[in-house]
Amino acid sequence: MQTEDEQIAQLKDWWERNGKPLLAGGVLALVAVFGWHAWQKYQVNQSQGASMLYQQLLETALDPAGKPDAAKVADLAGKLNSEYGGSHYAQYGNLFVAKVAVEAERLDDAAVALQAVVDKPADATLGEMARQRLARVLAAQDKADAALKLLDGKVEDAFLASREELKGDLLVQLGRSDDAHAAYQKAKDALADDAAVGGLQMKLDDLAKGDA
Secondary structure, eight states: OOOHHHHHHHHHHHIIIIIHHHHHHHHHHHHHHHHHHHHHHHHHHHHHHHHHHHHHHHHHHTOTTSOOOHHHHHHHHHHHHHHHTTSHHHHHHHHHHHHHHHHTTOHHHHHHHHHHHHHSOSSHHHHHHHHHHHHHHHHHTTOHHHHHHHTOSOOOHHHHHHHHHHHHHHHHHTTOHHHHHHHHHHHHHHSOTTSOOHHHHHHHHHHHHHHO
């Protein structure tokens, strides 16, 4: 049977081997928990701040009188990008900058705003939206070839029809009727049978008349 001194010595030995690591692990666990809560709070604050800026941008860009303050829209979008760069709010802000710039016939400014989203999209949807809008801006700048190159590569099924129709428009602009017809047909084939394809069908019919 162990003596009291032997039991104390054994307990000290166990503590040296196990107690300190367990205590350290407990402290790390507490740090992790408090760190996680702090991170969550930071994320909430970030989201709220971005949301407020974005709401201001929306109210400015969607001016009821139809005359948005382009400088203020750009300023608010700039703040979104500098403080919340890469976020969905910042990138949707860039889309609104481009919209206002196009309406003001400032196509270079629109192209810059859209290119920023195309380069590093927050998600595939934003990336494709910006890509197609940038292609239209390039087309308006008589850069249809560059716009077509922008639309090369794979695309999600949800955007296949709109991309192929846009490619068809660009090919018409370049005078490539046969290629345009093929693109319009791909766009039509990508749509459900009951989808509204009136405008697309008109484009196909116009090309057919031109070939007649």
